[in-house]
Amino acid sequence: MSTERSIIQFLEYSTELEAWNAMKIVLFWVLILWLLNLCFCSMEKPTAIDGTMTLHILAIDTTGTLPLNQQLSYSPVPNARVRMKCADYNQSLEFETDENGELVVENLLAAQYEISITKQAPNANLGDYITTLLSASKTSDLKQQLSGVVDTIKVIKLVTSNLVINEIYYAGVNAGSWTYNFDQFVELYNAGSTTLYLDGLILARLANNAYYVFTDDVEVVYAYQFPGKGKQFPILPHEIVVIAQDAIDHRKIVPLSIDLSSADWECFNQLGNDIDGSRSVENLSFIPGTTKNDFYLHSSTDIVLLIKKNNNSDIRQIGQSLLFSVSEVIDGVKYGDPSNEHKVIQKIIDSGYSGFGILRASGRSIERHHPETGGPGYDTNNSSFDFVSLSRPTPGWQHSKEDIIVPFF
Ligand SMILES: [Ca+2]
Ligand SMILES: [Ca+2]
Ligand SMILES: [Ca+2]
Structure with missing residues (x-):
């Protein structure tokens, strides 16, 4: 009897041991796959805007081209074309400032953006050879930017040739x-x-x-x-x-x-x-x-x-x-x-x-x-x-x- 029990106990023990070993192997591979997945996911570039950063810009004119807004006590650049480009993530975006010269863009990636602001100046056609734009270019690194910061951007008069x-x-x-x-x-x-x-x-x-x-x-x-x-x-x-x-x-x-x-x-x-x-x-x-x-x-x-x-x-x-x-x-x-x-x-x-x-x-x-x-x-x-x-x-x-x-x- 005792020999039989010993054999049964041994077999049960062996099965438990094998099961435990098998489980360890499974756990090992699950861990490896999880690590690999984590690795590849972090290497993958996002294809859509899914970040958490916010860009808040205010475009103002100090060249005297646009009228002063008495209430705001500055000359906003309303309805200016704002183009943004992020080379890291192959992103091109386009927006417009509001009537107060402001633009808020949310859900941006923590990356560096090239920003171009342009607006055709009133009475812009100075002659056959040149036109005038109100324009500004800027690089914003959202990796460094603190939240809640309003970036004031002053446009300059840009004379471009025809x-x-x-x-x-x-x-x-x-x-x-x-x-x-x-x-x-x-x-x-x-x-x-x-x-x-x-x-x-x-x-x-x-x-x-x-x-x-x-x-x-x-x-x-x-x-x-x-x-x-x-x-x-x-x-x-x-x-x-x-x-x-x-x-x-x-x-x-x-x-x-x-x-x-x-x-x-x-x-x-x-x-x-x-x-x-x-x-x-x-x-x-x-x-x-x-x-x-x-x-x-x-x-x-x-x-x-x-x-x-x-x-x-x-x-x-x-x-x-x-x-x-x-x-x-x-x-x-x-x-x-x-x-x-x-x-x-x-x-x-x-x-x-x-x-x-x-x-x-x-x-x-x-x-x-x-x-x-x-x-x-x-x-x-x-x-x-x-x-x-x-x-x-x-x-x-x-x-x-x-x-x-x-x-x-
Ligand atoms: Ca061509
Ligand atoms: Ca020739
Ligand atoms: Ca030649």
Whole structure:
């Protein structure tokens, strides 16, 4: 009897032991799976606004452009367009301030937001060349922000040109072991309602020297100038012109590249190692004083400037660079993926940067994009908001919705 009992007890004990061991294994794997789940969940980026942060801004005008509100004792900027962009989470948001210039946005993620506030100034059309916006750009880091803080933002008067850089194709394409980027081009656009003239205008690339951002000058390299001294080279209202680095059919060299043989203009370095791509395409000529290169842009990050000399004064030269004053810059565009280290320029020229999602040799491009119409020429001097990234270059025409790279916009 006692032997039988012992065997039964032993079997029961063994079963309990196995069950306990099995349970331990199950518990172990449950724990591992839970940890893995926790890990992956925290790595996943949210796809909708589901945060807990609040942004409270108050837009006021101290330029004297908008009327003083006696009750509030300041000049609010009512019904201003407020655009927000969060690069960390691929979010673009848009709102409007209320009649008191205020905006409260709740449920935001604890992240850094680029904010652009714009409003067309009353009597804004000062002439054929310029319009005035009331505008402000700001970076708000909600990770650092205390709750209940009202961010007062003062708008400035922003004078923008009707003649703008509309597209920059800089990335080039993959040509096997190297990047082919001789098919780069810049598009200009006349956003005004009257004919403008390209005579004497200068297209340039900013030098890689941060010093001048603290001055009223810009330092450039690779400066190319349109011919003419008066009204020889018109650009009609709403006309797009293409300035090629070389006006040839680049597909004959690298099939993935583009045909620029029918560009409106090309840069030709009459002193350097360059080809006059097409005799039937007018040339912008090289301004001596800088390195004798073709009009070559960096394939990842750079700043392109359109300059109009105030008078016929001599162009200032310093070393291998040229100097122009900020007031002579009609338009300037900064580009580069967030992972790039950017050149710096005065915020009044460009307080943001374009080029999200564009890598060297990707065959992608950047173009201005009106937030309502999608049309060309939209300019608030903040490229983060004025430009979209395109899956392909569009030389001579404005992109369609299908060309825009998602999900950034
Ligand atoms: Ca050339
Ligand atoms: Ca030519
Ligand atoms: Ca285009």
